[in-house]
Amino acid sequence: MTMRQRIEIEVPLHCGGCKKKIMSICTTADGVCSVSFERGGKDKVVIKGEGVDAAGLTACLRKKVNKYAELISVAKDT
Template structure:
């Protein structure tokens, strides 16, 4: 089942973006990662059977405590 996961996280610098990208891409099942900056800083992750809670938890531990899981939806 293909998922689209949106996580709200502050994108303060290029260093933060690299860390976020690394953490998200090594997670099991992830096929793509992109950043959105429409009013809020967000990371959009697409993939198959991705553990959204675990990815969010890793971001909180390794990047910033302000990571917040916004949505997990089925992607067409």
């Protein structure tokens, strides 16, 4: 049984194109149920799902969108 998880990845959102590309990459990853963006002190994408490879997803974002994507946290989603 896999645990439902909440993944936060810090990634600068420069423009609408970046946001669209990030959304496309995240929604096609295995196990992802929802993707949302949070803009506070730092821009981040929040991914919720089951069995998501957080490190792999972060590496993919680094490679395809922004070299500064950083995995902030992986936690159990309530």
